[in-house]
Amino acid sequence: MQKHSHSDKLEQKAKREQKTIVLKFGTSVLTQGSPKLNRPHLLNIVRQCAQLQQLGHRVVIVTSGAMAAGRHYLNHPQLPPTIASKQLLAAVGQSQLIQAWEQLFEIYDIYIGQMLLTRADLEDRERFLNARDTLNALLDNQIIPIINENDAVATAEIKVGDNDNLSALVAILANADQLYLLTDQQGLFDSDPRANPAAKLIVQVDKITDHIRSIAGGSVSGLGTGGMSTKITAADIATRSGIETIIAPGSQDNVILDLVQDKAIGTKFKALLSPLQSRKQWLFAAPSAGTLVIDQGAESAVLEKYRSLLPAGIVQIEGRFSRGEVVRIRTQQGKDIAIGVACYNSDALELIKGKKSADIAVTLGYEYGAVAIHRDDMVILSV
Numbered sequence: 001m002q003k004h005s006h007s008d009k010l011e012q013k014a015k016r017e018q019k020t021i022v023l024k025f026g027t028s029v030l031t032q033g034s035p036k037l038n039r040p041h042l043l044n045i046v047r048q049c050a051q052l053q054q055l056g057h058r059v060v061i062v063t064s065g066a067m068a069a070g071r072h073y074l075n076h077p078q079l080p081p082t083i084a085s086k087q088l089l090a091a092v093g094q095s096q097l098i099q100a101w102e103q104l105f106e107i108y109d110i111y112i113g114q115m116l117l118t119r120a121d122l123e124d125r126e127r128f129l130n131a132r133d134t135l136n137a138l139l140d141n142q143i144i145p146i147i148n149e150n151d152a153v154a155t156a157e158i159k160v161g162d163n164d165n166l167s168a169l170v171a172i173l174a175n176a177d178q179l180y181l182l183t184d185q186q187g188l189f190d191s192d193p194r195a196n197p198a199a200k201l202i203v204q205v206d207k208i209t210d211h212i213r214s215i216a217g218g219s220v221s222g223l224g225t226g227g228m229s230t231k232i233t234a235a236d237i238a239t240r241s242g243i244e245t246i247i248a249p250g251s252q253d254n255v256i257l258d259l260v261q262d263k264a265i266g267t268k269f270k271a272l273l274s275p276l277q278s279r280k281q282w283l284f285a286a287p288s289a290g291t292l293v294i295d296q297g298a299e300s301a302v303l304e305k306y307r308s309l310l311p312a313g314i315v316q317i318e319g320r321f322s323r324g325e326v327v328r329i330r331t332q333q334g335k336d337i338a339i340g341v342a343c344y345n346s347d348a349l350e351l352i353k354g355k356k357s358a359d360i361a362v363t364l365g366y367e368y369g370a371v372a373i374h375r376d377d378m379v380i381l382s383v
């Protein structure tokens, strides 16, 4: 249906050289099984992340541990077993947690940026784009995003609920190549190794079957949320989006540096399709909410140079749509050449069409960046 263009190949090549990696650290790793954050181990992780950045990779951290840190900081208070108590611990602990990351990254002259997300931020298309813009702005400036669920305010309805699933959604947000779920076990075993010392490590999972789901149990340490079971759901979400996922031992020496060199550690879940295929699948499945008619210059920028579509090249807007909805890109001869996600709603595009990107902010009084449709959110239709 769609052609595999030269630009697709260029994009894939660039991706291989510079990976975007989401690293998820469970409470079990960050505390090393103790009741408090283990700063020497955090430093170990930070050293490896600094090295990944030196190698040109884009690093995103999803960190658990806020509740454990809060409980320790408040000296293990007796609290009623309510959601409000957990939120209290998270509110206190998150500040402890982020301070620890900040101080340790400072040793390597690396800035960090905190992002606290909920399911609502990731499911709504507009909020998704806003969160993605922030994440990309941090990464473009070599600032490491440190992400956790916004436990202090999130209610059950809008929560992801566990950081394994959160990290899979973050990996999609970051358009990541790989997701590492770092935990207190070597990987996924054929039964819980805490209960069965003879359990065997599964080195690779090509497809997540009901059998795989059935061998993944919960967390018994009292530290983690979800155990292996949520890691399997996370791997399922990520691999369906073209993101290879590895469950690996977060306390093993140099584990992160070894994983990035593709050493065989832990349990690898192969991506079911390429990120590009996944994006195409998603865009083709989404209903089209409108059409942008573009001029000749924009047509050649989109088709031949695989550039983003700028407002300057838009001559007409058809339909009413919100930021984040999928629209068609049409030539003045009436030919649909691409589809993509609109960065601005139709009313805003009506005002900025034909204008230079530098004029967006003055025209609208705000801006969501220079482009009308980003190339990462666009697929070319076969012509």
Ligand SMILES: Nc1ncnc2c1ncn2[C@@H]1O[C@H](COP(=O)(O)OP(=O)(O)O)[C@@H](O)[C@H]1O
Binding pocket: 025, 026, 027, 028, 029, 064, 182, 183, 184, 185, 187, 188, 189, 190, 191, 192, 193, 194, 215, 216, 217, 218, 219, 220, 221, 223, 224, 225, 226, 227, 228, 229
């Ligand atoms: N099949 C399995 N293989 C490995 N670990 C398992 C399995 N089933 C259950 N587990 C449990 O999952 C735990 C890891 O999950 P969890 O405690 O939530 O850690 P984290 O804080 O890293 O998310 C392990 O300590 C282990 O007891």
Ligand SMILES: N[C@@H](CCC(=O)OP(=O)(O)O)C(=O)O
Binding pocket: 025, 026, 027, 028, 063, 064, 065, 066, 067, 068, 090, 148, 149, 151, 161, 162, 163, 164, 223, 224, 225, 226, 227
């Ligand atoms: N958001 C929570 C962690 C939730 C969670 O999934 O924990 P874990 O299973 O240790 O990764 C916190 O910061 O305490």
